[in-house]
Amino acid sequence: MTAVETPPQLRSSSPSLVLQVLRFRELAIVVAILLVFGVTVLKDPSFANALSIQQLLAGPAIIGLLAVGETLVIVTRNVDLSVGSVLGLSAYLVGDLFVHDKSITIIVALLYGLLIGAGCGLVNGVIVAYARVPSLVVTLGTLYIIRGVTAVIVNGIQINPTSIPQSFLKLGSGTILGIPYIFIITTVAVVVVGYVMRNYRAARDLYAIGSNPEAAVLAGIPVPRRILSAFVISGALAGLGGAIWLAEFATVASTAGSGYELLVVSAVVVGGVAIFGGSGTVLGAALGALLLNTIDQALVASRISSFWNQAIAGAMLLLAISFDRFVSLRAERALRRGEVEHGPA
Amino acid sequence: MSAGVVDGSERDEQPATSGPLLRVEHIAKSFGPVKALIDGSIDLHRGETHALLGENGAGKSTLVKILAGVHQHDKGRILLDGAPVSFHTPNAAIEAGISVIYQEATLFPDLTVAENIFMGRQPLGRGRKIRHKEMIRRTAEAFDRLGVTLDPTRLARGLSVADQQLVEIAKAISFNAQIIIMDEPTAALPEAEVARLFDVVRNLREADAAVMFISHRLEEVFTNCQRLTVMRDGAFVMAARVEDVTIDDVIQSMIGRDLGELYSKEHSLPGERVLEVEHLTREGVFTDVSFEVRAGEIVALAGLVGAGRTEVARGVFGIDRVDAGTVKVSGVKLKSGSPLAAMAAGLGFVPEDRRQQGLVMELAIDKNMALASLPSLSHLGFIRSRSERQLASEWAVRLQLKYGRFSNVASTLSGGNQQKVVLGKWLARHPKVLIIDEPTRGIDIGTKAEVHRLLAELVASGVAVLMISSELPEVLGVADRVLVLREGRLMAEFSRGEATESAIMKAATGQISAAAR
Numbered sequence: 046m047t048a049v050e051t052p053p054q055l056r057s058s059s060p061s062l063v064l065q066v067l068r069f070r071e072l073a074i075v076v077a078i079l080l081v082f083g084v085t086v087l088k089d090p091s092f093a094n095a096l097s098i099q100q101l102l103a104g105p106a107i108i109g110l111l112a113v114g115e116t117l118v119i120v121t122r123n124v125d126l127s128v129g130s131v132l133g134l135s136a137y138l139v140g141d142l143f144v145h146d147k148s149i150t151i152i153v154a155l156l157y158g159l160l161i162g163a164g165c166g167l168v169n170g171v172i173v174a175y176a177r178v179p180s181l182v183v184t185l186g187t188l189y190i191i192r193g194v195t196a197v198i199v200n201g202i203q204i205n206p207t208s209i210p211q212s213f214l215k216l217g218s219g220t221i222l223g224i225p226y227i228f229i230i231t232t233v234a235v236v237v238v239g240y241v242m243r244n245y246r247a248a249r250d251l252y253a254i255g256s257n258p259e260a261a262v263l264a265g266i267p268v269p270r271r272i273l274s275a276f277v278i279s280g281a282l283a284g285l286g287g288a289i290w291l292a293e294f295a296t297v298a299s300t301a302g303s304g305y306e307l308l309v310v311s312a313v314v315v316g317g318v319a320i321f322g323g324s325g326t327v328l329g330a331a332l333g334a335l336l337l338n339t340i341d342q343a344l345v346a347s348r349i350s351s352f353w354n355q356a357i358a359g360a361m362l363l364l365a366i367s368f369d370r371f372v373s374l375r376a377e378r379a380l381r382r383g384e385v386e387h388g389p390a
Numbered sequence: 391m392s393a394g395v396v397d398g399s400e401r402d403e404q405p406a407t408s409g410p411l412l413r414v415e416h417i418a419k420s421f422g423p424v425k426a427l428i429d430g431s432i433d434l435h436r437g438e439t440h441a442l443l444g445e446n447g448a449g450k451s452t453l454v455k456i457l458a459g460v461h462q463h464d465k466g467r468i469l470l471d472g473a474p475v476s477f478h479t480p481n482a483a484i485e486a487g488i489s490v491i492y493q494e495a496t497l498f499p500d501l502t503v504a505e506n507i508f509m510g511r512q513p514l515g516r517g518r519k520i521r522h523k524e525m526i527r528r529t530a531e532a533f534d535r536l537g538v539t540l541d542p543t544r545l546a547r548g549l550s551v552a553d554q555q556l557v558e559i560a561k562a563i564s565f566n567a568q569i570i571i572m573d574e575p576t577a578a579l580p581e582a583e584v585a586r587l588f589d590v591v592r593n594l595r596e597a598d599a600a601v602m603f604i605s606h607r608l609e610e611v612f613t614n615c616q617r618l619t620v621m622r623d624g625a626f627v628m629a630a631r632v633e634d635v636t637i638d639d640v641i642q643s644m645i646g647r648d649l650g651e652l653y654s655k656e657h658s659l660p661g662e663r664v665l666e667v668e669h670l671t672r673e674g675v676f677t678d679v680s681f682e683v684r685a686g687e688i689v690a691l692a693g694l695v696g697a698g699r700t701e702v703a704r705g706v707f708g709i710d711r712v713d714a715g716t717v718k719v720s721g722v723k724l725k726s727g728s729p730l731a732a733m734a735a736g737l738g739f740v741p742e743d744r745r746q747q748g749l750v751m752e753l754a755i756d757k758n759m760a761l762a763s764l765p766s767l768s769h770l771g772f773i774r775s776r777s778e779r780q781l782a783s784e785w786a787v788r789l790q791l792k793y794g795r796f797s798n799v800a801s802t803l804s805g806g807n808q809q810k811v812v813l814g815k816w817l818a819r820h821p822k823v824l825i826i827d828e829p830t831r832g833i834d835i836g837t838k839a840e841v842h843r844l845l846a847e848l849v850a851s852g853v854a855v856l857m858i859s860s861e862l863p864e865v866l867g868v869a870d871r872v873l874v875l876r877e878g879r880l881m882a883e884f885s886r887g888e889a890t891e892s893a894i895m896k897a898a899t900g901q902i903s904a905a906a907r
Contacts, residue, residue, distance in 0.1 A: 244519045246512055249501075253509050256498035263460065263496050264509045265481035323500035 070317035074332040078339050085343040092346045095223060103225035105312075105331075105338035107132070107293070110231045110286045111305065112312045112330040113238050114279030119313055121275050122255040122322030123180035127169060128283040129305030130191035135161045135287025136297045137195055140204030147210050154213060155288045162284015163277050165191060170276030174269035180276075188306065192299075199299040206295035217292030227289055234282065235331045242327060251275055255322025311358060312337055315365040337361065409472055411436050411600045412457075412488075412569055416626075417466030419452055426452040428624040430466070434569060434600040439591055441611040441632075442604045444621035445644055445836055450604050453621070454573055458490040459483035481510070489567035491558040491575060499547035504529040506546050507561045532560040536590055552583040559590055570594060571602040576610060581860070581895065582694055588614045606833070608637050609863065620644055644836075660870065661685035663721075664854040665737075665823045667706055670715035675701045676878035679715070683823060683854040688845060690869035691858045693898045698878040699858045700742060703825045706856075707739045708732045719823060733762070736822035740812050740829065742858070748812040749800045756782030756796040758811050763818045785814035790840060806837030813844060824848065827858045842868055862891050874898050 082101075086093045111128045118125040135158040142149055142157055149157075169187055173180045206214065219226050242248040250271045254261045261268050291297055316333025318325025340361070341354055410433040419427040427449040434440050444450050455461045457468070459477030467474050470486055477483040483490075497506050504526045505512070512520040513528065529542035538556050540549075549557065555575055562570045572591075576584045591601055591614065605611055611618060612632050620627040620643045627643045665683040670676065676698040683689045691699045705712045711727040718724065719735040729739075741748050749758055760767055760778040767777040782796050789810040793803060800808060809829065816824060829845070830838040845868060849855055859865050865872055872884045874897035882897035 244522075246510065246514075246518070246520065249505065249512065249520070250510065252501060253498045256500040257496065260496035260498060263458070263480055263490075263492065265459075265479060265484060266510055319500070323498070 071326065071329050071332055074316065074329065074336050078332070078336050081336070081339050081343050085346050089346050092343070097342075097346075099220060099223065099225055101335075101339055101342055102228040103293075104342065105334040106225065106227040106231045107286045107289055108305065108308050108312055108338070109331040109334040110234055110289070111279075111283050111309045112316065112334045113231075113234050113327045114282035115309045115313050116316075116318050116325060116327045116330040117238075117242075117251060117275040118180070118279045119310075119318050119320065120251050120255045120322055120325060121272050122258065123173060123272060123275070124184065124310065125166075125169060125180065125276060125279045125283075126184040126306045126310075127165060127187040127191055128279065128286075128309055129302040130188045130195065131162050131165045131280055131283040132287040132290060132302035132305060133297075133299065134165070134191050134195045134198075135284040136290040136301045137199055137204065137287075137299070139288045140209065140291050140297050141198075143210065143213070144204065144208045147208070149210075151213055151216060155285060158284045158286075158288030158291075159281045160284065162287065163281040165284070166277040166280020167273070169280065170273035173276060174272040192303065195301075196299040199297075204291070204295075204297040209291065209295055213292050214295055215292075217289065217294070227293060230285075230289065231331065235327055238278075239327045247271065247274070252323055255319075256324070308337070308358075309334075311362050315361050317365070317369070319369065320366070333365075410434055410469075411471060413467075413469040413472075414453070414457070415467045415469065417453070417456060417463040417468065419456060419461060419463050425624055427456075427463070429626055430456075430621065430624070431626040432602070432619045433629065434602055435617075436568070436598045436600055437595055438617060439595050439601040439603055439615045441615040441618040442602055442621065443608070443611065443618055443640060443644055444627075448621040448644075449624035450621060451573065452624075454490060454571055454602075454604070457483060457488055457569075457571060459488075484565060484567075487566065487568040488571065489562035489565050489569070490571045490573065491555065491562065492573050497546040497549070497554055497557060499545065501546060502543050503540055503546055503549075503557055504542040506557055507532065507542075507564055528564060529560065532564045535563060536560055536593070552579055552586070555579075555587065556590070559594075563594075567599065569600045569602065571604075573604045574606065575603070576605055576607060579860075581862070582899070584610060606838075607861065608640060611640075612637060660687040661852060664719065665706070665856065666716075666718040666721075667702075668716050668718070670702065670705055670712055670717065672701065672705055672710060672712045674878075675710075676705070676875070679875075679878075679880050681873055681880065681883070683856050685822070685852045685854050686849050687870040688849055688855040688857055688868055690865040690872045691856060691875060692860075692862070692865050692872055692894050693875035693881075697875040697898065699875050700827055701878075702875065703739065703827055703856065703858060706732075707737055707825060709739075733819070736820075738762075738816035738819060738821035738824045740816055740824065740826040742827035742831065748815075749808055751801040752799050754797045755791075755793055755800055755803065755811060758800050759785055759814045759818065762815045781818055782814075785818055788817075789814050789844065804837075806833040806841075809833055809837070809841060810844075813841070817848070821853060823854045823856065825856045825858075828860065829857060830859075830861070830864060838864075862894060865889070865894065866891065 082092070091097065111132065115125055115128060138161055139154050139158045142154060165187065169180070169184055172178050172183045216226050221229070242251075250261070250266045253264065253266055254268055254271055258268065287302070290301060294301075312334035313325070313330040314320055314333070315336060316325065316329035316331065318330055337358055340357055344353055344357065345351065412432075412434040414430055414432045417427060417430045418425070430449055430453045432440070432442060432453070442450050442453070452461065456463045457477070459480045459482050462476065462478060468476065475486060477486065477488075498509065501509070507529050508525050513524040515521040515524075526542045533540050533542070533556075536556060536559060538553075540553060540556065546554070546557065559570070575587060579587065588610070591603070595601055603611070603615055615632055617629065617631050618635075618640065619629045620640060622644060662685055663682045664685045667682065668680050670679045679702055681689070691702065693699050701710065704710045706717050708724065708727050708729045708731060716723055717726070717732075719732075719737060722735065724735055725731040732739075750761070756778050759782040760773075763781060764773060767773055767781065779796060785791070786793065786796075791810050791814070792807050800811060803811065813826075826845075830841050833841065842864075845855055845857070857865075857869065859868075866889055869889070870886050872889045872894060873880060874882045874884070874894055876898055882893075884893060
């Protein structure tokens with residue numbers, strides 16, 4: 046029997062354009078950031094001064110850091126809603142550490158925050174990966190539990206700037222060559238985690254799990270262990286974020302970081318990470334955080350009522366999801382057609 | 391049973407030039423109280439394609455999953471090259487050289503083809519970093535060996551079923567798998583792709599691999615396999631060389647009873663025109679398709695996959711908009727693009743993909759059956775459960791449905807019984823015209839015959855049936871007339887007497903012109 050002949054009407058023009066948009070989502074976000082920035086500068090040139098730019102870089106650093114961890118979780122077709130609460134708990138406990146001993150070094154403080162977060166992530170991860178409870182429910186539960194625990198521990202006593210060593214506060218507000226330290230920390234996290242996500246087996250497993258969970262089992266991927274790791278890392282980065290929060294704001298109340306989970310998930314999705322898992326990059330997620338923050342600040346600079354902030358953030362989210370849907374449908378169709386071209390010789 | 395057939399007790403005396411590469415001896419597996427496998431046995435030799443046959447529920451898939459390391463057997467032994475083995479994880483089976491190609495796609499749509507092939511065992515460089523280029527190169531190599539041209543860097547999303555299987559086979563090759571198990575690889579493939587698949591399988595076999603092949607299509611088993619093993623009710627029934635047995639022997643041992651004629655041959659005289667399709671066109675999909683179906687006849691729509699058969703059916707039913715042409719039911723023109731109008735006019739549509747389009751898998755059996763008849767079952771806008779149950783029990787008897795309880799969800803049924811539920815759902819509406827897309831895909835032979843009997847009963851009661859089928863024996867055995875589509879155009883029409891396998895294939899592959907009509 047002869048091979049099926051290619052029906053001429055199926056042979057299409059190139060699928061390249063949509064695919065390239067898909068591939069260069071990060072580029073699209075960078076363009077959007079520059080666009081928002083440019084338009085705002087035209088209206089208010091002071092938006093481009095050094096201090097303002099430092100603000101633009103430092104502002105989304107914590108959300109960006111959390112978004113990196115959240116990406117790992119969402120890529121596996123899960124979600125971690127507890128990151129805001131973990132951040133709050135960690136911020137308070139690190140502050141409390143300084144209250145007891147002001148001589149603690151920066152590294153130890155950061156590590157302490159990281160470990161607290163990793164512990165919370167471990168709890169989330171074990172319940173999701175081994176007890177097989179949907180992550181949405183688990184992390185919604187731990188969101189409230191951790192917030193409640195924090196409130197009990199804080200017990201109305203705030204951490205004050207006077208309890209925290211100057212060197213640590215400098216981490217939150219200082220710059221090197223005009224670049225905020227906290228921006229550098231997030232950038233390092235993005236580069237390191239991004240590199241790992243591209244080039245190491247365990248990280249590729251995360252994408253496989255999110256893309257087709259049943260097939261991941263059949264491919265011999267240790268699915269529960271990988272999901273657990275994703276939650277631990279997400280928790281650890283949220284804990285680190287808590288320590289940085291303390292350095293940046295110097296005071297901690299029991300509500301620190303509340304509502305952050307939604308900002309983080311928004312940033313991740315706007316950054317092109319598929320909400321149902323399987324694709325997306327940490328760079329995209331971090332850029333998503335940068336974009337949302339830039340819009341935020343641009344609105345302030347343009348003296349548009351801050352009530353618009355949330356509406357615009359929401360619109361961005363819908364836009365991003367609709368855009369993804371549109372692009373993936375187009376891409377799928379293009380691939381199908383491309384498939385005919387590549388088909389059997 | 392015919393000569394040459396060996397039953398379980400005599401298997402050890404079977405002359406073999408060398409020991410089997412893989413020997414499965416009396417393995418058993420239970421899931422809770424359910425005994426999925428009672429006595430599974432099979433011998434696989436190097437350089438052979440070995441068919442594993444049995445009805446759905448015979449225990450084939452469980453056996454495969456045990457060999458794949460997904461499940462562990464409770465009893466019995468597995469010998470690989472004479473040494474007892476046991477696979478506790480999928481990786482253990484893979485490392486032992488066993489590669490399984492599953493019925494359902496196991497690819498990762500968001501990853502590239504190359505990554506799909508090397509998932510979990512990507513080539514590593516310094517510092518355990520993945521060597522992407524090496525991975526792409528080796529993928530291209532595997533495709534070369536298979537003689538296929540697929541781009542290793544494209545995403546798996548959007549690959550055709552045939553190409554997905556080639557990716558899976560390339561994966562097996564890249565493992566250097568000695569034993570390749572294919573679970574119904576041809577169920578969703580058109581004939582041309584099946585031929586290509588068997589070319590690939592022959593190459594594997596000639597390279598001294600052992601191929602285990604599960605299929606419901608006995609014709610292809612007999613032309614492409616050397617030996618076969620039949621299972622029934624979780625136990626080994628017989629093993630034989632294909633030349634020593636006939637299809638009838640195999641069917642008999644599969645179902646454990648005499649089937650009689652596989653396809654019912656009686657047919658009634660067609661009545662008036664019920665469905666008239668005139669010049670139906672959907673830009674780029676199908677062009678100028680005209681045909682009619684009379685009351686009391688089964689018309690088959692044949693053709694290769696991609697010829698536009700399902701698309702025509704969807705156009706007729708109004709799921710997809712058409713650009714030109716009309717559909718008339720009993721002489722009345724249908725509003726185009728409206729499935730509701732089609733249903734009101736007496737059309738029923740049993741789709742190809744029953745899991746996704748025909749059934750609500752998480753809904754109870756009786757609720758599924760009642761789904762298309764809700765208006766007639768509701769009172770003041772509320773659905774009466776009792777009426778649903780009544781309707782379901784009536785049809786369950788007529789369809790000989792095998793089920794636990796009506797309140798069980800549809801996904802608990804076997805494939806054949808799921809198809810019966812979909813059929814029942816539409817039959818309960820007493821349609822004038824039933825469009826049925828691949829009525830017996832992935833269904834075991836016993837149930838297949840029942841579905842065919844149902845279709846025969848339907849037409850005898852005056853229903854017009856338009857059937858899409860990729861299985862030529864089914865088309866030839868069931869249809870009163872055969873229409874052949876190729877690239878969206880009607881190429882030929884054959885009456886029951888004229889229709890032969892080769893005539894249909896010639897029309898479907900374009901070797902004869904439309905003049906044959």
